[in-house]
Amino acid sequence: MVAERERRFSEGAPTTAAQAATTILEGVKADRWRIIVGPDAVRIDELVRQAPDRAYDVDFFESLAREVGWRIP
């Protein structure tokens, strides 16, 4: 089960650890209080702000999942 989780994590993570670290350090250096890591996290933020009332609808998640290439649980 641990190996499976490692595999899913490695294959599913769209941003490498190094990229994440760079995003965080650059954000801290620039004194940004809000540091969102990864393009899919940025996209979720945009979508939730655009349509907060729909953020927990099934079709909101499915549309997002299709857009960023997630497998739907």
Place this chain on the structure above:
Amino acid sequence: MTATRRLTAILAADVAGYSRLIGADEGGTLDSLRAIRAELIDPMIATHHGRLVKTTGDGLLVEFGSVVDALRCGSELQRDKGKRNATVPPDRRIEYRIGIHQGDIVVEDGDIFGDGVNIAARLEGLAEPGDICVSGRVQEDAAGKLDLTFEDIGEQQLKNITRPVRVYRIAIKHRLAPQWGLRHCHFQTSRLWGGVYNCTRAFLPMLPKADAGHIVNTSSVNGFWASVGPRIPHTAYSAAKFAVKGFTEALITDLRINAPHIKCSVIMPLPHWNFDSCQFAQDPERQSVGRNGGDADCSGTGAHRLDGPRCFKFIGR
């Protein structure tokens, strides 16, 4: 070959997403289904005085002499199945949809036929995986006799059934969400929120003595969006991460007024990020990097001192 009629309670069940499960792992799925039949379904039917009429690849049809027995069997089956599924990855879970109706049926050679059977099968199709849908007749007979909540979802026009049928939904699955456990909530709250709060409190007296400082708190995408999918409860984790984000946002003004040389940031990655793998130690600008891997109560906060030659301390999740 004699056909007889009788009034009976009919339970129809089928496996949600059967074709997907078979497509992904035929042998494993069939082995699992055989085990579920032998260990769970057949004993449950016997306990509640039911009769297994027939099975199909992914479904089964059971009759009971009593609506209460049928409901007890269906709800206990869903509860037990839910508990078993709690440790199975979502894409491999075998979940049943169940429909229950009471009606007049035709019995012939051990098989059962008629509108009553068809209505039970259509009700099953309306149920969410892990839940039960019943007809108005079942609800009327069982109301007050069982610890179940019947949610009226109105009259439904069922396929090939002439008259509309009033349908009630019994949400079994939602009672099983592991994140609702108080113990789990306490664990997540103390680890994800308490760690951030306690670490920040511990470092605050030291940070004002430095020329500059930066508090970095780890929240998550779940700090502004409490979801990892529409069918997975995520309450404890999301609540803790919302708290981290709110705390950091509130600190912005607090620090500007009381310690303007200290800044703060909140990091919001996807929930599956593992910050243990971040390569802070390889950054030549950072002289010292530590990770507190042993103390779960310190998770989620990096308190970064920037005094003199820059000293950067990161406390991982």
